[in-house]
Amino acid sequence: MTTVSIIDCIKQELLRPAFQPMGALASGDIFAYEALIRGPAQSPLESPAALFRLAQMEGCTVRLERYAARIALTAFSQAALPGKLFVNLSADAIPEIAASRSEILTLLRALQLSPERIVIELTEQAPSGDLSILASATNILRESGMQLALDDYGSGHANLSLWLALKPDYVKIDRSIIDGAAKSTFQFEVLRYLRQLADAGNARLIAEGLENAGDLMVCRDLGIPYGQGFFLGKPDFELVERLEDAALSVLHDKAISVFPNAISGAPGAFSVSKLLILAPVLSPAATNNEALDLLTRCPDLHAIAIVDDGRPIGLLNRRTFVNEYARPFHRELFGKKTCTAFANMAPVLVEKSATMDEMAELLTNDDQRYLAEGIVIVENGRYVGIATGESVVRAVTEVRIEAARYANPLTSLPGNIPIDIHIKRLVKSRSPFHACYFDLNNFKPFNDQYGYWKGDEMLRLAASVLREVCDPRKDFLGHIGGDDFLIFYQSEDWERRIRTAMLRFNEGARQIYKPADIEAGGIHGEDRCGNRRFYPFVTIAVGVVSVAAGLDVDSDSIASLAASAKHEAKKLADGFHVTDYPRDILSCVTP
Template sequence: MWDTSWGKIATFAGFFTNIGPGAGMADPDAAELFHAILEQNEINTVFQPVISLTDGTVIGYEALSRGPQGSALERPSVLFETAQRLNKLWELELLCRTAALEQAKYMPPDKMLFLNVDPKIIHDVRFQKGLTTDLLDKYQLDPTGIIFEITEKTSVEDYRSFRRVLDHYTGQGYKIAIDDTGSGYSGLRMLAETRPQFIKMDMQLVRDIDKDHLKQALIKAFYDFAILTNMKIIAEGIETVSELYTLIDIGIHYGQGFLLQKPMPQFLDLRPDIRELIQRKNKQKKKETFYTAITMPVGEIARCDPPHNPDCSGAQAIEAFNHNLSLRGIPVVEDGRPVGLLMKDRFLANLATQYGVAIYMNRPIRLLMDRDPLVVDYHTSLEQVAKLVVARTDDTLYDYIIVTKNESYYGVTSVRRLLEKTTQLEITRAKHCNPLSGLPGNIIIEDKINRALDGKSDFSILYFDLDNFKPYNDTYGFEHGDKILCLTAEVIRQQLTLLGPPDSFIGHIGGDDFIAVVHSANVDQLCQAVIDNFDLRIRGFYTEEHLTNGFIIAKNRHGREERYPIMAISIAVVTSKGRKFTNATQLAEAAGEVKKQCKLTWHSCYKVAE
C-alpha cells in the first residue's frame, strides 16, 4: 500500500514479485548506492501512529522505511525495485526490520508496533528460523506487541500452508493485520483464511467516504463483519475532518492518516486539536442515542461543503462538479449569507439547450441558481425540516437543504441524509424503549437523570409504582395486566403534557415501575391529577363484583388466599432542593425509601421526600 507522500512501502519487502531476478539491469550508480546502503545500514525509519477513533489515544505505530534523504533511492518504490533487480530483497527486508525494531525501544510503553510483511516473505526459510524472535530478545521487546501487517496486493497460492505458518507466529504471541483490504487479489478469501486480529481498510475506500454512499455501505459491511468475528478495523488515509466524522459515525475502531499525524522519525502523539475533535464527535454520537427526530437539530447532520460566490462562472461550477462526482449541488453564498443554490441536474439541463454552453459557461451562476432555496437554522429539528421538505414542489423536492448558524452559511444536507438519520434515530430509540409501552428504557432514563443532576435548574423525579398489580395479573391474566401498564403510561404522559413543563420526560423502568423527570420543584398538582385520572380509569378494568366488594381474592406468595384492594398508584417524589444528590444511584435510593412510605397507605397517594 502506497503512502500518499512517499509511496508507502512495506517494511518487509517483496512487492515487486512481477519483476523477476535479473529482469533488466539496474543502473550502475543506483546499484553502487544500494550496496552502500546495505553496508552502512543507511535506512531511515519513520513511524505513523494508529489512533483510536473512540478517544483519540495512540494504540501503536506502523514502521515505514525509505532510503537516505535526498538520494536517488530515497523513495521506497525505487529502493525496493532496485533491491528486486539486484536480487537483494531479503537483505533489504532484514535491514528494514532490524532498523524498525532497534528504534522500537524508544516507543512509548504498552504500544503495538506494526511491521509490514509480504506473504511470500513469510514462507522464506530464513524468515522462519527465528530471526525476528532473536531481534526481539536483543531489544527486549514482547512478541505480543508486534503485529505482522500482511499486504493483500500480492496473491497467495497455497492458503493451507500460509495459514499453518501464521498459526506458528500467532502461537508465539504475534498478531496479524491484513493491509489494503478492499483492493488487490483476494481480500475476502484472505480474511476468511487468515482470520486476522486487525483489518486495515484500503485508503481508496476511505477517500471522500463522507460524500460516497457506496463506500459508506462497503465500510459498514466490513464493520458488521468485524463485530461478528471479533476483529478490529483500521481505516487508512484519513485526510479530512468529514472523512474522520463519517468513520466515527459508522463505528470504525482505529484510524491512520495525514489528518491525524504524518509519519515521522519520532513516536509522536496525536495532535491535540484532532484529539479534541474525536472526543467531541464521540460525545455527540453518544448523545444521539437519546435524540429523536423532534429533538435533534439539523445542524448535527449538515456537512460543510465549500460555497461559491454568485459571480463564479459556469465553467468553475462544472469544474467543482467534475472534481467531486457525488456532489449534487453547490450552495451560493455572498458576504457569508446564502443567496441561492445551484443543483447539478438543472444546471446541466440548461447547458444542454441550444447555445447553452456558449451562453452560460463564461457567465455568472447567479443567472441559473435557485434564488429561493430551503434555508433552515442549525437548531431546527429534523422533524420540522422534513415537514418543510415535503411542502416543496415536485421539481425541488430533492434539492439540498442549506443550513445557517447565527444567520451565516454553515453547510448543507441532502434529503437522503435527512431520511437516513431520522430512520436511524427511530431504530436506535426503539432499541432502548420498552416494547410494551413504547417509553424510553433504563439507558435513556439514567441519561435524563444525570442531565438533571448536572444542570442548574430545579427538578423533581417522580417514581410511579402500582399497588396490588401482581394479584390483578394473576387473577385477570397477563393480557389484561399489559393493558393496565399501557393505561398507566398513557395517564402519566397525558398529565405531563397538560401540567408539566415542555421538556418533561417519562420512562418505563420495567414491570409496573415508571419514572418522570420534571424540571420544576412544584409537582403537587401534577401528582394529584395523575392519581385522580388513574383511580377513575382503573375501575374500567375490574368486574362489577370486584368493584362492589372493593377487593379481589388471590393467593399471596405463600400460597394462601388473601384480599387485595382495587389497584392504586403510589408516587414517590424526590426534588433538587438542597442539591444533596450527586448521582442517579443516590437519587434512586432516596426514591425507594419514599416509595416504602407510600406503600403503607392502601389507596393512591404521593409523598415528597423531605
C-alpha cells in the first residue's frame, strides 16, 4: 500500500482504535482500558510510532491525537463495558482540548460517557512550553470530572518535578523499572520507594510492562494497585472482558511472592570516616624533641602523621617512638634530628571512601604493622586524620557479623533477619505453606577429619541442591548458619521437590569423600565423648511443619517447631518427617 498522509488517513477513516486492559492486582478484575491508535493494516503506518513520526513531519500531531481520542471514545461507548478509559494526549494537545472543554463534554454526553470514567494520560512527549500552562489545562479538565495519569514514570520527561507540578491521579511506572523486578533488589527498592511516594502524593500506581508471573506477584504483594502488560492482556481492536488466564491464575493464587531484597536491609555502606581521629601532624623537618613534646601534650594519641604539603609521608607510633627514645643517650643523640628517624615512612594509607571489601583485604595483607601503628586516612591522597588498627579490626568484624544476619557469607543465602521477615509475611497472608528444616547428618566428624575447606564444599553443595528445587517466585530458601537451612515452600509439589533434593545431595556428598572412604562407606572418628566410632556418609535430614490456610499462626514458633520436626527426622531411616501445625499452639509448646 502506498503511504498516505495523516490527513488522508483521517478523511478516509483508515485509523483504528485498539484497547489494552489494565488489571486490579488485588482482585483480578479489569479496572480500565488504554486507548491506542493503529494505522492502516499491512501498511508502513500500521505502527503507532511510524504514524506519529509522519504526523510530526506533516505538523498535524495534535489533530491526529484529537481524532484518535474521538474514535476511541466512540468505540468504548459502543462496547458498553464498565471501567475507565485512558486516552493518550501530549502536552501540546491537552491545552487545546482544555480550551474547548465544552466540545469534549458535549461529545461525552452524546456518547453517554461520564467524565469521571475518562483519564487523560500524558504521553512521553515532553512539554514544549511553560509547565504552568500545562498544569492549568489539566486542572480545567479535572474540574470537569476527568482524571490525569502520568505515563512512563522513570524514563524520558516523566520525572519528579512533573509529578509535583501536575499532581496526577495515576502514575504509570515505566517498564524499565518493572521488567525484572522479581530478580533485582535495586528495582524492587525503587518500586517500594515509588509506592511510598504515591501514598504521600495521593496517587495510584500502575505497573506497565508486566510480562511474567514473577514481576506480577512482586507488584501485587508490594501493594501496587494496578497493572498493564502483555501478561495481563495484549492490545486488541475488540474490548476484552477479562484478563489472560495465566495472569488470573497468579492473581487468584494465595501464594505470596519471594521479594528479591533478602540482603537489602543489611547494614549501610561501611564508612572509614567513622573511625577517623582528627589529630595534629608533624612536618618532615620537625625534630624528635618536638615530636615528644606533641605526644606529651596529646596523651590519647596512639600516633602522629608526618605530612609534607598536605600529603602524609610517614607515621610516628607512640609506643615505638617512646621505647626507642627511652634508651640510654637516645634523647641526647637524636633529640635534634628529624622525627623521620623513628617513623614508618611507608604507612598504610586508606581513602576516606574505602569500601568494606577494601578494608577486609587490608586485614589479610602480609604486612600487619598497621595493627600496632594504625593507619592514615586520606581524601584524594591528602591527609584527613588517623585511625587505630584495633578500631579497623573491630569495625570490619562488627559489620561482617551484622551482615551475616542478613546473608550467609559462604552461600550468599538469606540469613536470620530476612528469614524472620518472610515468616511474618507468610503468617500475615494466612496462606498455606510448609516450613522445612534441613540438617546434615554426620557433618561434624566429616568437617573435623577433612577440614573446613571440604566442609565448606559440602555446605555449598547443599545450598546449590536446595536452590535447584525451589521456585524462586514463591519458595523461600534461607541459611540459618552452619549446616542448617530453611525452605518455606508454597509450591504444591513441595514433597517431590524435597525428595529430589535429598537424593541429589546424598549422591553428591558421597563424591566429596576420598576413594578409600567411599569404598569403606564412611570414616572413623571420635564422638563427643572421645570414643572412636564409624560415621557413614553425610546425608540430609528434613523436618517439615505443614501450615494450613487461614490458621492463626504464631510466627515466632514456626522455626522452632520445624527444628523439632528435624530432630524427629534424624531418628528415621529415610530422614524425612512431617507434622501438621497445631491449631492450638499452646498445647504443643512447653512454657
